[in-house]
Amino acid sequence: MIGKLINLYYKFNYRFLLDKRVVLNKGAFVHNxxxxxxxxxxxxxIKIDDAVYIGRYANIHTGSKVTLSEGVVLSDYVYISTLSHSFNPKAGFIMSQPSYxxxxxxxxNNSFIGFGAKIMPNVSLGEWCIVGSGSVVTKSFPSYVMIAGNPAKVIKKYNREKNKWESV
Structure with missing residues (x-):
């Protein structure tokens, strides 16, 4: 089955349903x-909560669920996908094989995903999780951490007592 492809170019100031499978809530902004x-x-x-900002050329693909909580920011060229291709050499061309x-x-809430970052399947990021530009996130991370790299790892944690980010 080929997925439903939707291109969005508008700021949404209301709850918006596309095919009842893409939900854009109040104040979500989807760039070109x-x-x-x-x-x-x-x-x-795909559920996009209030006050989410999605930058240019962002790609979100799913065969299950993707949730962007309130206040999340996706920079330009961010890729988020729960899908994978089949790679059976005896089953023909890769693009003709089913995805799963x-x-x-x-x-x-309030997480920031940097320019060109990739969020791979089966990942959960806590609130105020900051993902560095170009990072590839292959596993889950807790709240209040800054992650970067390929694969991404924790580089800073937020110290609430000192009210600042500290290197790990």
Whole structure:
């Protein structure tokens, strides 16, 4: 099944449903050329909460669920996907083989995903999780951490007592 492809170019000031599988809540802003692909049944969805900013050319693909919580910022060229291709040499061309879902993605409140970062399947990021530009996130991270690299790792933690980010 080929996923539903949706290109968005507008600021949404209201709850908006696209095919009931892409949900944009109040104040979400989707910049030019954002692409959303929902590949699967009615239980599959992309949920974008209030005050989320999605930069230019962001790609979000799912065969299960992707949730962007309140206040999340995705910079330009961010890639988020729960899907993977099959790679069976005896089954023909790769693009003719079925894709499959490898697990939901959740991004917590007020997290920031830097330019060109990639969030891979089965990842959960806590609130105020800062992802460095170009990072590849292959596992889950807790709240109040700054991560970077390929694969991403914790480089700073927020110290609430001192009210500042500290190197690890």
């Amino acid at each position: 050329f954002g692409t959303f692909i929902v590949n699967g049944n009615s239980n599959c969805s 879902d490898k697990g939901e993605i959740f991004i917590g």
